[in-house]
Amino acid sequence: MIVAFSVTPLGVGDDVGEYVADAVRVVRESGLPNRTDAMFTSIEGESWDEVMDVVKRAVAAVEERAPRVSLVLKADIRPGVTDGLTSKVETVERHLTAE
Numbered sequence: 484m485i486v487a488f489s490v491t492p493l494g495v496g497d498d499v500g501e502y503v504a505d506a507v508r509v510v511r512e513s514g515l516p517n518r519t520d521a522m523f524t525s526i527e528g529e530s531w532d533e534v535m536d537v538v539k540r541a542v543a544a545v546e547e548r549a550p551r552v553s554l555v556l557k558a559d560i561r562p563g564v565t566d567g568l569t570s571k572v573e574t575v576e577r578h579l580t581a582e
Contacts, residue, residue, distance in 0.1 A: 485559040485567050486534045487523040490542055492549030502549055506541035513537045516568050523557075527568050534558075 492502040510517045516527040528534040545552050
């Protein structure tokens with residue numbers, strides 16, 4: 484399964500990068516495949532428990548320093564698929580280069 488999520492600290496001002504970095508650090512230290520872009524961090528794992536544990540800890544890292552936290556989450560639940568973070572993008576790129 485792949486989960487894309489965004490953690491936003493509220494009530495800390497306009498510059499939230501250091502708070503978001505706390506969340507991304509948790510994801511990267513998890514050892515699960517992950518990718519961060521300007522809007523979301525995506526993480527891939529075998530089960531709900533495995534992936535949601537990392538999301539929960541990432542949110543907790545931001546909660547330690549922010550008075551309020553917003554979480555947006557989107558999940559692609561597809562048992563048996565591995566390396567979806569890479570293969571889904573490769574499929575789109577293959578179609579783009581075929582044009």
